[in-house]
Amino acid sequence: MDMIVTPTGRLQGELQALSSKNYTTRYLLAAALAEGTSTILYPAHSEDGEAMRRCIRDLGAVVEEDAEKIVIRGFGRHPKPVKELNVGNAGAVLRFILSIAALLPEEVTFVNAYPQSLGKRPHDDLIVALQSMGVEIEHNGGKLPITLKGGKPRGGKIRVSGSVSSQFLSSLLFLTPLLDEDSEIEVLHDLKSKVVIGQTLEVLRQAGIVVEASDDLMHYRVPGKQQYRAQTYTVQGDYPGSAAVLAAAAVTDSDVKLHRLMEDSKQGERAVVDVLRAMNVPLTHENGTVHVRGNGRMTAGEFDGDEFTDGVLAMVAASVFAEGTSRFYNVENLRYKECDRITDYLAELRKAGANVEEKRDEIIVHGRPEGVEGGVEIDAHFDHRVIMALTVVGLRAAKPIRIRDAHHVAKSYPQYFDHLKALGANVEWVQEEK
Structure with a gap:
């Protein structure tokens, strides 16, 4: 499905922020790795x-769910043999x-x-x-399809590069507590998205797992023979998805409130509130609510995007309409x-x-x-963050834009366009042209 985004003068209303995708996926994994029954409240869908x-x-794992919770009976350190696993497009x-x-x-x-995205x-x-x-x-030059031959992973001294993604380190941090041996993990080169590692460590602590991390997050000591604790988790509101809604409010005349966004969240994308504030967007952030009274006027700034990786595209979209040059x-x-x-x-x-x-x-x-001209058809590249950010630009363009394959927004935020429409955005689904 394609999305037609028509210029919209004003956004107004209140929304409950989407539940955090990052925390939901981590809680699901922690619950599966526990022996016993865990409950996840307000999971992201x-x-x-x-x-x-x-x-x-x-x-x-045995997984049962309703509108408000997921109940999981985990498999602990003994997952069931299976020939194939399909992760869809979820890196x-x-x-x-x-x-x-x-x-x-x-x-x-x-x-x-x-094959054209995660592949x-x-x-x-x-x-x-x-x-x-x-x-x-066995692998295809480091890419899918990937086959593990089966066996028994060993702990000990482990090195992993963090220069491409912090997800590799998070993956090892989930595995190593279950091994027979103690492990020492050294991160090589650089570590991208350090704030996301903070989320992984937070979830591991909540699951009863002990991990000793250095202050710079480049070295870890993980005792072996640990057990994940079955328990109840509550998912907080999602800053990465909310970044696009906040950007939309910033570039329009608006009076928009987003609830369930904790001020002390460990989500790095919490920084998007500070970015918008630095761009002189009128807003407040109190008692878990971000209140934007946008007037469409913003000033440029310079920002370290590694602090809010999944919010960068939305903030770039807002800066398209700022006075001056942003970096x-x-x-x-x-x-x-x-x-x-x-x-x-x-x-x-x-x-x-x-x-x-762009530079490297x-x-x-x-x-x-x-403003910008618009009036074009643009390619979403099957990327949910690109779709959300391009929508922000369309709200402020002179002519409508058509975003191809916009249904891929469902990867992280299925209700995104419904939420924008509830605020008054002029967005409309149309069938893809054959």
């Missing part, structure tokens, strides 16, 4: 969450489950269901780390997502009329407060 639920079911789910599948005694293959993403760094732990793996630096890891979120995204912004340029690890936006 997204394609990523569906992929994680499907995989843990295939591995032997984090692939990487997390890849380590857990190393516990299987028999061969398992991760299939390539999205192009590299996973070499995690594969190399698992191979060093005695796991035999988002330290964002190279955006190139290794569902698409190249620098080159591919900026190509679509240019089609809409934005003045943007930077996005530079020369703002156009007068």
Whole structure:
């Protein structure tokens, strides 16, 4: 399905923020790794969450759910043998489950269901780390399909690169407490998205797992023979998805409130509130509610994008209409997502009329407060974050834009367009042209 986004002058209303996808996937995995029954309250409903639920079911977890909760009876350190696992287009789910599948005694293959998206993403760094732990793996140049031959992973001294993604480290942090040996994990080179590792460590602590982390998050000591504790988890509101709604409110005349966004959240994308504030967007953040009274006027700034990776595209969209030149630096890891979120995204912004340029690890936006022309069809590149961010631009364009394959927004935020429509946005689904 395609989405027609028509320029919209005003947004107004209140929304309950989407539940956090990142926390939901981590809680699902922690619950599956426990022996006993856990409950997850207010889980996110997204394609990523569906992929994680499907995989843990295939591995032997019993999963029951209703509108408000998911109840899981876990498999502990003994997942059920399975021939194939399908993670859909969910990179984090692939990487997390890849380590857990190393516990299987028999061969398992991760299939390539999205060759044009996840199928192009590299996973070499995690594969190399698992191979060093005695796991035999066949792969396609670090990409799907990936087959684990079965065996018993060993703890000990483990090295993993963090220069492409922090998800490789998170994956090992979920696995190593279950091993017989103690483990020491050293992160090589750089560590992208350190704030997301904070979320992983928080979930592990809640699950009763002990991990000693250095202050710089580059070294870890993980005692072996630990057990995940079955318990109840409550999922907080999601900043990455909310970033696009906040950006939409910022670029329009608006009076918008988003609830369930904790001020002290460990989600790095919480920083988008500070970014918008630095761009002189009128807003307050109190008692878990962000209140934006947008007037469409913003000023440019310079921001370290590694602090709010999944909010960068939405903030770039807002800066398209800011006075001056904005710079988002330290964002190279955006190139290794569902698409190249620098080159591919900026190509679509240019089609809409934005003045943007790229460097290897930077996005530079020369703002156009007068707005952009629009009136074009643009490619979503099967990427939910690209879809949400391009919608923000369409709300402020002179002419409507058509976003192809916009249904892929469901990967993280199925209700995104419903929520925007509830605020008054002029958005309409149309069938793809054959």
